[in-house]
Amino acid sequence: MIAILRAAAQFLIILALFGGVAAFANWPVYRQTPQGTAVIMVTFVHGADRKAACRKLTPAEIAKLPPNMRRTQECPRSRPPLYLELDIDGAPALRATLPPTGIAGDGPSRVYERFVVPAGAHEIAVRMRDTPRSEGYDYERTGRVTLTPDQLMVVDFRAESGEFLFR
Amino acid sequence: MIGAIRKPLRYGFELIERPFERVFGPALNPLAQLGALGFFFFWIVAVSGIYLFIFFDTGIEQAYQSVESITNDHWYHAGVMRSLHRYASDLMVVMVATHLLREFAYDHYRGARFFSWLTGLPIIWLLYASGITGYWLVWDKLAQYVAIISSELLDWLPIFGEPIARNFIATGTLTSRFFTLMVFMHIAVPLFLLFLMWVHILRISRPKVNPPRTLALMSLAALIGVSLWNPAVSQGHVDLARAPVEVGLDWFYLPLYPLTDIWGKGAVWAFLGAFSVMIGLMPWLPPLRRAKAAEVTLDHCNGCGRCAEDCPYEAIRMVRRTDALPFPTQAEVNPSLCVSCGICTGSCPSSTPFRRSEELVTGIDLPEYSLKELRERTRETAAALEGPGRVLVFACEHGAGAGGERGVVPVPCVAMVPPSFFDFVLSRKLADGVVVAGCAESACFNRLGVTWTQERFTGARDPYLRARVPRERIKTIWASTLEVARFERERAAFAAEIAALPPPVARKAQPSAPAARTPAPDRVPEGTS
Numbered sequence: 112m113i114a115i116l117r118a119a120a121q122f123l124i125i126l127a128l129f130g131g132v133a134a135f136a137n138w139p140v141y142r143q144t145p146q147g148t149a150v151i152m153v154t155f156v157h158g159a160d161r162k163a164a165c166r167k168l169t170p171a172e173i174a175k176l177p178p179n180m181r182r183t184q185e186c187p188r189s190r191p192p193l194y195l196e197l198d199i200d201g202a203p204a205l206r207a208t209l210p211p212t213g214i215a216g217d218g219p220s221r222v223y224e225r226f227v228v229p230a231g232a233h234e235i236a237v238r239m240r241d242t243p244r245s246e247g248y249d250y251e252r253t254g255r256v257t258l259t260p261d262q263l264m265v266v267d268f269r270a271e272s273g274e275f276l277f278r
Numbered sequence: 279m280i281g282a283i284r285k286p287l288r289y290g291f292e293l294i295e296r297p298f299e300r301v302f303g304p305a306l307n308p309l310a311q312l313g314a315l316g317f318f319f320f321w322i323v324a325v326s327g328i329y330l331f332i333f334f335d336t337g338i339e340q341a342y343q344s345v346e347s348i349t350n351d352h353w354y355h356a357g358v359m360r361s362l363h364r365y366a367s368d369l370m371v372v373m374v375a376t377h378l379l380r381e382f383a384y385d386h387y388r389g390a391r392f393f394s395w396l397t398g399l400p401i402i403w404l405l406y407a408s409g410i411t412g413y414w415l416v417w418d419k420l421a422q423y424v425a426i427i428s429s430e431l432l433d434w435l436p437i438f439g440e441p442i443a444r445n446f447i448a449t450g451t452l453t454s455r456f457f458t459l460m461v462f463m464h465i466a467v468p469l470f471l472l473f474l475m476w477v478h479i480l481r482i483s484r485p486k487v488n489p490p491r492t493l494a495l496m497s498l499a500a501l502i503g504v505s506l507w508n509p510a511v512s513q514g515h516v517d518l519a520r521a522p523v524e525v526g527l528d529w530f531y532l533p534l535y536p537l538t539d540i541w542g543k544g545a546v547w548a549f550l551g552a553f554s555v556m557i558g559l560m561p562w563l564p565p566l567r568r569a570k571a572a573e574v575t576l577d578h579c580n581g582c583g584r585c586a587e588d589c590p591y592e593a594i595r596m597v598r599r600t601d602a603l604p605f606p607t608q609a610e611v612n613p614s615l616c617v618s619c620g621i622c623t624g625s626c627p628s629s630t631p632f633r634r635s636e637e638l639v640t641g642i643d644l645p646e647y648s649l650k651e652l653r654e655r656t657r658e659t660a661a662a663l664e665g666p667g668r669v670l671v672f673a674c675e676h677g678a679g680a681g682g683e684r685g686v687v688p689v690p691c692v693a694m695v696p697p698s699f700f701d702f703v704l705s706r707k708l709a710d711g712v713v714v715a716g717c718a719e720s721a722c723f724n725r726l727g728v729t730w731t732q733e734r735f736t737g738a739r740d741p742y743l744r745a746r747v748p749r750e751r752i753k754t755i756w757a758s759t760l761e762v763a764r765f766e767r768e769r770a771a772f773a774a775e776i777a778a779l780p781p782p783v784a785r786k787a788q789p790s791a792p793a794a795r796t797p798a799p800d801r802v803p804e805g806t807s
């Protein structure tokens with residue numbers, strides 16, 4: 112009798128411990144952003160134009176090169192940085208100079224930024240420079256979006272078509 | 279500094295362990311079976327995982343549906359398996375954390391024992407990698423959250439050219455190839471984990487890798503009960519157009535994920551790095567003063583192999599004889615593995631105090647606490663005993679008895695004392711009774727000292743306590759440093775009992791014990807341990 116009671120006590124202790132563990136396996140719930148907000152995410156990978164920094168070689172310089180390696184201009188290996196701006200409802204949300212990636216600085220620039228905004232309508236503007244100009248933009252897009260709570264809106268960039276995507 | 283953390287922690291463990299030991303008994307105490315439970319849960323996870331894989335569809339479009347079907351349409355077998363798989367994995371985390379803290383609290387991680395500690399570190403990493411890839415496969419909202427945060431964490435490291443996190447937000451970029459890679463990882467990483475679990479216990483002799491059957495059955499039954507009460511379910515199909523902002527987290531595997539929002543990713547990596555470096559350095563901080571390793575005296579070693587059999591740390595090997603004695607083997611100690619517990623001295627047939635020679639030499643001995651010194655201390659301590667019921671205590675320095683003021687001979691482990699010593703004390707009337715005071719029964723500091731002592735007393739293990747030794751005059755008390763009061767009570771009660779006994783019948787002068795070098799008597803079959 113005592114043995115049975117003892118075994119029952121042992122089992123109940125194990126059951127309680129395991130039950131406690133199981134309870135924390137998906138509870139309490141974690142909320143990453145406040146209720147009633149949405150997320151705008153700016154993310155893309157794009158390399159700034161390398162050609163702009165190229166330099167024409169002089170005839171004397173060309174003559175010095177081995178005949179099979181003669182070319183008319185010399186381009187730097189590394190890429191210049193990108194410049195990106197994002198405005199949400201007319202207020203600047205992002206002003207970023209995005210350096211190239213890679214050890215030699217020859218990889219594309221990348222961006223991955225998250226903005227939490229209240230759900231509802233927003234005016235969004237993105238602008239980017241991928242050439243060494245210091246004024247004006249090579250690409251830009253503005254648009255009005257209506258975000259439902261917890262929506263994830265992505266601002267992407269397609270290099271092939273040269274346009275920003277809102278989705 | 280570290281000691282100031284370790285001592286209260288040890289106190290805390292003792293505080294919990296003693297009641298557990300009372301309810302479960304020393305053999306079933308789960309806190310003394312943590313490593314074995316870890317292996318047990320691993321096997322449950324492995325078997326349930328293989329079962330689930332039969333029903334799982336690895337395509338990115340089909341994965342979620344297949345898990346839903348497992349959970350709902352086949353809840354009575356596959357669904358239960360899914361819950362077992364999840365909860366046994368969670369229990370592994372709980373077990374690892376408790377095991378780590380306990381080995382730390384009991385100071386089992388320094389000196390020669392660094393190996394198990396150090397190999398525990400990659401085990402933690404792999405365990406987490408296994409769990410995280412597992413949550414990925416369900417491809418529900420939690421999986422999306424895990425995918426995004428995991429890849430954001432990886433993107434923080436300057437390894438990948440393109441941010442992998444992009445795959446899990448912008449529609450249309452995620453390929454089934456990536457998903458197949460995850461499935462592969464979720465199988466390969468646990469296999470590697472199992473390999474490391476094996477490496478982890480390489481340097482431990484007779485590691486407990488299977489819990490006692492009763493405990494295993496109860497745990498399995500409890501796991502099934504919990505699975506029926508709170509079945510593991512998914513949290514809705516991935517929706518890449520919505521941020522997975524509200525998820526029920528597995529707080530065992532993902533506690534750091536919310537911290538990436540609060541602290542930032544760099545800080546989470548810094549925390550992980552600091553934790554790993556700390557675990558890696560701990561065995562040498564602060565350094566343990568290591569007593570000299572056991573040494574073999576070949577003249578007194580007949581190559582019986584008992585010491586190698588009994589050493590809890592795989593520190594002794596039997597090697598080819600190097601001297602002229604006619605035995606095939608001799609004992610050899612690897613000093614880097616030896617913790618100087620003296621258990622080998624206690625098991626050597628040459629360790630007998632009855633020898634007359636002043637130079638008491640045995641086959642294997644501790645340079646800093648020789649058998650000769652043990653005999654001298656025994657004589658001196660016994661000589662100071664007075665009155666009726668003179669009780670001599672051999673006390674493990676890690677147990678409750680070590681603190682006693684009078685009549686105590688401290689030893690690094692009670693199994694260091696060969697049973698012939700108790701015979702010696704009683705037959706020479708150095709004392710009227712002997713107390714053997716070890717650690718708590720399920721928490722032997724030297725892992726096997728309690729078991730060996732018990733088996734020597736019952737005659738299940740060489741060298742055994744001879745039948746002629748009056749058992750009523752020997753008492754074992756297993757008590758931790760927290761239980762000094764109980765120890766003192768039991769000792770006093772025993773002393774009173776001894777005082778009431780009729781004086782022992784005079785025996786003829788003892789023939790001296792068999793000389794060393796005679797081959798050991800036939801071995802008594804070993805008890806199962």
Ligand code: HEM
Pocket residue numbers: 312313314316317370374377378381386387391394395396397398399401402405475478479482484485486487557725
């Ligand atoms: C899956 C995870 C793990 C399993 C299954 C496991 C299993 C085991 C087992 C079976 C033993 C032998 C216990 C005995 O028979 O006395 C052991 C010992 C040990 N473990 Fe683990 N372990 C795990 C993780 C860890 C971790 C993470 C650490 C710490 C970083 C650790 C530290 C130790 C130490 C220091 C010992 C040696 C104890 C001694 O020398 O007395 N283990 N482990």
Ligand code: SF4
Pocket residue numbers: 571572588589590591592593594611615616617618619620621622623
């Ligand atoms: S003292 Fe003996 S039993 Fe103890 S660890 Fe060293 S060799 Fe092994």
Ligand code: SF4
Pocket residue numbers: 574578579580581582583584585586608609622625626627628641642
């Ligand atoms: S005689 Fe002693 S030292 Fe030699 S193998 Fe046997 S127990 Fe070990």
